[in-house]
Amino acid sequence: MTKKVWFAGILSLVLVSLFSLAAMADDVINLDGEWLFQFDDDLAWADEDYDVSDWESYAKPAEAPALGFGWYRYEFEVPADWEGKGDLEVQLPVLNDFDWTFINGIGIGNGNRAGKRKYSIPGTYIQYGEKNLLAVRVYTINPGIGLDGNITVELTGSVSLVKNPSFELPTPYPANWIPNGMDKKVFLWEKAATVYTGFHCLGLRATDTLVDKVGYWQSDIIRTKPGTEFKAQVYVKAEDPSGETTIQLGFFDAEGKELGERAVSRNLARRTADWTRGNVRADAPEGTVYTKIFLVSKENSGTVWFDDVSLTIE
Numbered sequence: 001m002t003k004k005v006w007f008a009g010i011l012s013l014v015l016v017s018l019f020s021l022a023a024m025a026d027d028v029i030n031l032d033g034e035w036l037f038q039f040d041d042d043l044a045w046a047d048e049d050y051d052v053s054d055w056e057s058y059a060k061p062a063e064a065p066a067l068g069f070g071w072y073r074y075e076f077e078v079p080a081d082w083e084g085k086g087d088l089e090v091q092l093p094v095l096n097d098f099d100w101t102f103i104n105g106i107g108i109g110n111g112n113r114a115g116k117r118k119y120s121i122p123g124t125y126i127q128y129g130e131k132n133l134l135a136v137r138v139y140t141i142n143p144g145i146g147l148d149g150n151i152t153v154e155l156t157g158s159v160s161l162v163k164n165p166s167f168e169l170p171t172p173y174p175a176n177w178i179p180n181g182m183d184k185k186v187f188l189w190e191k192a193a194t195v196y197t198g199f200h201c202l203g204l205r206a207t208d209t210l211v212d213k214v215g216y217w218q219s220d221i222i223r224t225k226p227g228t229e230f231k232a233q234v235y236v237k238a239e240d241p242s243g244e245t246t247i248q249l250g251f252f253d254a255e256g257k258e259l260g261e262r263a264v265s266r267n268l269a270r271r272t273a274d275w276t277r278g279n280v281r282a283d284a285p286e287g288t289v290y291t292k293i294f295l296v297s298k299e300n301s302g303t304v305w306f307d308d309v310s311l312t313i314e
């Protein structure tokens, strides 16, 4: 091998390595700096403005001595040029045992067993070109590791079809969701720690008191094309429910006329129950210009709550 060829070989290797590094840096942020940790529990610790100057810092979250409730916080910058490129996703490879995870004070997911987590972050929750805060509230059963592994935030390339899917963006009412019905008292916009994720969820109470006995929340319009197959999902919690609680998909033409029969899920609230997930699937019929999601409760003398809606193209 001549010196020239050898040099060209080395040069191309270096270039390939540089390109792959650049590609990684383009769409992955490694959260591998110092983590802050505090024992105990306070939901205010999800807040970016909370004073954490007295929190312990650790080179890795695994070094924090976890037992019972503890909170982990990490600040990271999201590149300004990621704006408009899609939703993000946070990966927590090792988590023991329960978690409630927040970005900039907004709940993005929770889990109740040891293992890994992968939560989607709508782009609308991100402050581009600025600091963002990942806060993880963890409950660890046995003394040891609460959070560990190569924690990353990645660009996914897909965009949330549902705006404000976990009802965490109040303006001052839940943004992008509209209640329907005559009696305002049946609509609940809950701000409590008992929601599925974050601090807010939507609810409907005693819809049997309404004139038409149906209460519902509807999403903003979601533009789409005929033939697209959708799956809409929602988490539902219920207390003494009666009647029927469903998630529904309606399709509309350019004039706003609803097309065909609305797709309706099974009854998602048959008895008092903690959060469970339900879904409905449907194809957008000929003439569709947009779809809307409906969270419906009919002839219900109890209360139902909704959180974490998603709409995916199948």
Ligand SMILES: [Ca+2]
Pocket (backbone or CB within 6 Å): 107, 166, 167, 168, 195, 196, 197, 198, 199, 200, 201, 307, 308
């Ligand atoms: Ca929520």
